[in-house]
Amino acid sequence: MSRILRVVLHSRPGKNGEPIPENFRVEEGTLQTDLKPGEVLVRTLYLSVDPYMRCRMNDDTGTDYISPWALSECVDGGGVGVVESSCHDAFSEGDTATSFSWRWQTHDVVEGGRLQKLDPELVNGRLSYFLGAVGMPGLTALLGVREKGHVKAGANQTMVVSGAAGACGSLAGQIGRLDGCTRVVGICGSERKCQVLVSELGFTSAVNYRHGDVSAALRESCPDGVDVYFDNVGGPVSDAVIAQMNKDGHVILCGQISQYNKDVPYPPPLKKETQEALLRNNITRERFMVLNYMEKHEAGLLQLSQWVKAGQLKVLETITNGIENMGVAFCSMMTGGNVGKQIVKISD
Numbered sequence: 001m002s003r004i005l006r007v008v009l010h011s012r013p014g015k016n017g018e019p020i021p022e023n024f025r026v027e028e029g030t031l032q033t034d035l036k037p038g039e040v041l042v043r044t045l046y047l048s049v050d051p052y053m054r055c056r057m058n059d060d061t062g063t064d065y066i067s068p069w070a071l072s073e074c075v076d077g078g079g080v081g082v083v084e085s086s087c088h089d090a091f092s093e094g095d096t097a098t099s100f101s102w103r104w105q106t107h108d109v110v111e112g113g114r115l116q117k118l119d120p121e122l123v124n125g126r127l128s129y130f131l132g133a134v135g136m137p138g139l140t141a142l143l144g145v146r147e148k149g150h151v152k153a154g155a156n157q158t159m160v161v162s163g164a165a166g167a168c169g170s171l172a173g174q175i176g177r178l179d180g181c182t183r184v185v186g187i188c189g190s191e192r193k194c195q196v197l198v199s200e201l202g203f204t205s206a207v208n209y210r211h212g213d214v215s216a217a218l219r220e221s222c223p224d225g226v227d228v229y230f231d232n233v234g235g236p237v238s239d240a241v242i243a244q245m246n247k248d249g250h251v252i253l254c255g256q257i258s259q260y261n262k263d264v265p266y267p268p269p270l271k272k273e274t275q276e277a278l279l280r281n282n283i284t285r286e287r288f289m290v291l292n293y294m295e296k297h298e299a300g301l302l303q304l305s306q307w308v309k310a311g312q313l314k315v316l317e318t319i320t321n322g323i324e325n326m327g328v329a330f331c332s333m334m335t336g337g338n339v340g341k342q343i344v345k346i347s348d
C-alpha cells in the first residue's frame, strides 16, 4: 500500500461559468500496489491540461464522444509516466508509457493493455513532448492541415491560424509553412505571443486579437486574402477571418475554445453573415477530430519526431510544477496563460 495524491472534480463551474482552480480538489489517498497479472504500477511524470476538459466539467458534455467527469472522482486526461513494476509481458521497470486517460494521480496501477509504450529516442528524451509536439496536439496540427487544409506547395496560399501561440496552433502554422504555404499569419492574445510567433516560429506576421482592429490588421497581413484557416477559437475572431477568405477556401474546424464556457452545442452555431460568406465563396468547413484518424497516428508521430529532431518544428512549452497545481494550470491555459503546450510536471 502506498500513499498518493490525486485530483478530483470538486464542483462544476456551471454550463455558462468560467472554470476556477477551486473546481478541483487535491486529496491524499492510498494505492494497493500488489499487482495482479496484467497490471502495471506507474509513477506519473507529466500530465496534460486540454481545452476539451472544460466540457468534461459539465454534467452533460453535449457530445457523444466526450464523457463528463463525475464529482469527487479522480479526473483523467493525457499523461506520461514511468513503470515502477510490472506484471504485464509488454512492460518492464523503467519503461515509459502514455495514455489518453491517465488518472491525475502521483502513482497508479493500470491494466498494461490500456498503456502505449513510448520510445524516448523519438523526443531526444524530452518526455513532455509526447503530450505536445509528438503527441495529440502535434497530430491534431499535422492531420488537421493534411486532411482538411488542401495545402498545395507552389499555390501561393495564405494560411491563418487562430489560437496560434497555443499547443496545436503553434505547430499548425509551422506545418502550413513546411507544407508550402507562402504566408502564415497567426492570431493570438498578446504582443509577446505575436513576437514569439514571428521571431521564433517563422510565422510571416501575427495579429493580437485583444488589441485594435482585428479586421484591419488581418487585411494588412493578408493582402491576397485567406485561403486556409486553421480555426482553434471560433467566435468573433473567426467571423473576422472568414469574412476575408477567398473563393474555394478551406476552414479546418479544429476547436472553438471561445465558446466552451457557454451553454451551446459543439460546434456552436455561426452568425448569419459568416454562414452566408461560407456559402457565397464555396468555402469548406469540415469538422476535424484527431481521434478519427487513429490509423494515421503512428506515421504522423514519426513525421513530427523527425521535424522536431531536425529543428524544423520548434516546440514551445509552459511547464507548471506539482499535482496540486493541476486546476491552476488548466484555468491558466483556458485564459491564455500558456505559450505553447501547457504541461504539469508531477515528478522527476
Ligand SMILES: NC(=O)C1=CN([C@@H]2O[C@H](COP(=O)(O)OP(=O)(O)OC[C@H]3O[C@@H](n4cnc5c(N)ncnc54)[C@H](OP(=O)(O)O)[C@@H]3O)[C@@H](O)[C@H]2O)C=CC1
Residues within 6 Å of the ligand: 050, 051, 052, 136, 137, 140, 163, 164, 165, 166, 167, 168, 169, 187, 188, 189, 190, 193, 232, 233, 235, 237, 253, 254, 255, 256, 257, 258, 259, 288, 289, 290, 291, 333, 334, 335, 336, 337, 338, 340, 341, 342
Ligand atoms: N479537433 C481535435 O481533434 C482537437 C481539437 N483541439 C482544439 O484545439 C484548440 C486549441 O487547443 P490547444 O492547442 O490544446 O490549446 P492552447 O494551447 O491553444 O490553449 C488554449 C488557448 O486558447 C486561447 N483562448 C482562450 N480563450 C480564447 C478566446 N475567447 N478567444 C480566442 N482565443 C482564446 C488562449 O490563447 P490566447 O492568449 O491567444 O487567447 C489559450 O492559450 C481548442 O479549441 C481545442 O478544443 C485540441 C485537440 C484536438
Ligand SMILES: CCCCCC(=O)/C=C/[C@@H]1[C@@H](C/C=C\CCCC(=O)O)[C@@H](O)C[C@H]1O
Residues within 6 Å of the ligand: 051, 052, 055, 063, 065, 066, 067, 068, 100, 101, 136, 254, 255, 256, 266, 289, 290, 291, 292
Ligand atoms: C466539445 C469540444 C470538443 C472540441 C474539440 C476538441 O478539443 C477535441 C479533443 C479531442 C480530445 C477528446 C476526445 C475524446 C475524449 C474522450 C474522453 C472520455 O470521454 O473519456 C482528445 O483526447 C483528442 C481530441 O480529438
